[in-house]
Amino acid sequence: MPDEERTSVSGRTWAAVAMGLVLFAAWLMGHPGDGVDPAGPGGQPAAGSADRPPQVYAPHLPLPDSKPVRVDIASIGLHAGIVERGLLNGAVDPPPYSTPDVAGWFRGGPAPGAAGAALLVGHVDTETRPAVFYGLSTVTPGAEVEIQRADGSVAEFTVEGVEVVDKDHFSADRVYGAGTRPELRLITCGGTFDQEKRAYSANVVVFAALTGSHQD
């Protein structure tokens, strides 16, 4: 079983790599030297929320409250269990390094599918190897993110934007802020690793909106 999965993943991986490179090239051409703070692709003003990526999808009717149990992003071969996490020093505390392959859901916020922004955090790597959200920065707009929930429903999200937010110029509103539209934020680390601080310089944030649901 795991072997089959790996074989299929390597095919997908090549696709993801190629896709990622093409998209980065496209992104660079569209953003001549404007740094990490895109006001919106092509200078398009972000409607409604000035400090967030533009909303591509119309608000979907919120789903009833139900805890998330699993996240799947087929396009990058990400399949992981979800545990509940709280806050530590003002940030959602990712699952411990002893369980690097699970994602953490911020239990103080909405459940994925409910109104508002549900937050999922996960490590990009441990001190020795890639972790659950290692491939997160290669996710592209339009990608499907499925969240399996405790009530047996699956909330379907579609990626609207992927951003690298520098920790030195961190905008909590941009990363965590939300209205009532059901959304999902997937957050991990990125940028460069400071060996002294033992920390990455940025957060990678995937912005996704609820676009559908089905029963498992």
Place this chain on the structure above:
Amino acid sequence: MLDIRRPAAAGAAVLFLLSGAVPAFADNESSASASGTVTVTPGKTWAGAVITLHVKSACRSAKAKASAEVFVSPVTLAPPVDGQDGLVSDASIRSDAVAGTYSVSVECDGNTHAAQGTVVIINQVAPVTPVKPEPLWPTAPVPAGGGGTAQLAAGPAEAGPGTDSVLAVGGAAAASLAAVAVYRRRRHG
């Protein structure tokens, strides 16, 4: 008889002098001098504040009166309800108290200076201990990496922040994915 007692008294006085009890003894003009101390908590306070006075052993009676220039009015000290030693009372500092050091004197057993202490009025803004409410929503970046794959990002990122760092992340991710894929292909091929 007298001849015997006087040397003894003189000897006691010498002992006192040697043992460092000089100030209390030297100031001893009369029996009215303070023989005990009143503890003021907090020792430094501000106009309008309430302080606590505690006399440990200076009074034999179960009541004492404490007064100070900066008190709203003299207060009566009584044994604490928890059954501990001494006499206690709260005292209010006048709202128009001027910064400075003021003496507090305690009267008991007919002694107007049975115990003494000081209270310092600093009249700075009351130190507000910031009670940090438990935040309900995150405000800080997520610490989500141990750096195990970071050497891959070290190269291009040194060029500078902004676009380059995005490139570095993307490049690193792509490069490592490629590496993983090659590794897997070799393993399975």
